[in-house]
Amino acid sequence: MTETPAADYAPMFAALCVEVGICLHPKGETRVKAALANGLDAAVRAVFDAEGVDFASSTGDLRRAVRDCLKAHLPQA
Numbered sequence: 001m002t003e004t005p006a007a008d009y010a011p012m013f014a015a016l017c018v019e020v021g022i023c024l025h026p027k028g029e030t031r032v033k034a035a036l037a038n039g040l041d042a043a044v045r046a047v048f049d050a051e052g053v054d055f056a057s058s059t060g061d062l063r064r065a066v067r068d069c070l071k072a073h074l075p076q077a
Helices: 010-020 026-036 040-051 060-072
Strands: none
Touching: 010 060, 026 040, 040 060
């Protein structure tokens, strides 16, 4: 059996910090990685939860920016 290497999420979180201005702590990153198993929209909500920002009252532009950033920088499987 060969082991699949763990995905490298560091570039995704670095891009989120630089491009969107949301810099997550390690626990927040772990929450987002876990949420990715439930889809990109779940990961976007996890970003807002980890950052302490109310998803419902955030602007559509910010939600879209986070989603686009995560999608563009997801590690290749």
